[in-house]
Amino acid sequence: MNRNPLTVSVNGAEHVLSVPGDRRLLDLLRDELGLMGVREGCGVGACGTCTVLLDGVPVNACLTLAVTTRGRSVTTIEGLARDGELHPVQQAFLEERGFQCGFCTPGMILTAVGLLRENPSPTVEEVTDYLGGNLCRCAGYPDMIRAVLRGAERCREAGGRPSATPEGPEAARLRAMGKGEEG
Ligand code: FES
Numbered sequence: 001m002n003r004n005p006l007t008v009s010v011n012g013a014e015h016v017l018s019v020p021g022d023r024r025l026l027d028l029l030r031d032e033l034g035l036m037g038v039r040e041g042c043g044v045g046a047c048g049t050c051t052v053l054l055d056g057v058p059v060n061a062c063l064t065l066a067v068t069t070r071g072r073s074v075t076t077i078e079g080l081a082r083d084g085e086l087h088p089v090q091q092a093f094l095e096e097r098g099f100q101c102g103f104c105t106p107g108m109i110l111t112a113v114g115l116l117r118e119n120p121s122p123t124v125e126e127v128t129d130y131l132g133g134n135l136c137r138c139a140g141y142p143d144m145i146r147a148v149l150r151g152a153e154r155c156r157e158a159g160g161r162p163s164a165t166p167e168g169p170e171a172a173r174l175r176a177m178g179k180g181e182e183g
Pocket residue numbers: 039040041042043044045046047048049050051060061062063
């Protein structure tokens with residue numbers, strides 16, 4: 001299969017790659033970039049385990065073709081911490097014991113960060129709705145919901161928004177340079 005040029009910002013670092021048109025973002029992140037925090041559950045868009053942020057918005061990496069991320073910014077769980085400090089939502093998951101086996105946790109946390117970017121002060125119902133596409137086989141939902149609410153509180157205290165970049169500086173720069181287009 002023909003390969004396609006791809007320049008994409010992942011966790012703030014620019015990657016210049018060449019990928020087949022049918023390569024999933026999930027495989028690119030895990031197999032080529034070694035980001036094993038991106039987990040595969042169902043592989044068909046039903047469990048949310050593979051969630052990453054694309055320009056700050058949660059997407060299923062198993063349903064996203066890598067080529068569609070050209071010139072954009074991808075954030076995985078490995079990219080949330082800053083300067084050695086966990087993201088407030090990660091910290092809240094630790095404090096509230098918002099995980100058991102941890103398999104679904106990266107996707108849950110990234111979905112929660114996406115929610116808090118849209119809605120910094122969600123209600124319990126809004127958190128429950130937003131996390132509805134993320135399944136946990138350990139069923140620790142009450143602890144997770146509490147963790148998201150605590151994370152929201154911490155984000156507000158930290159200045160009103162989660163620190164995950166909506167569109168990383170690299171992606172913005174690439175767009176400005178016209179590198180985000182085919183070719
Ligand atoms: S592995 Fe992507 S939604 Fe289940």
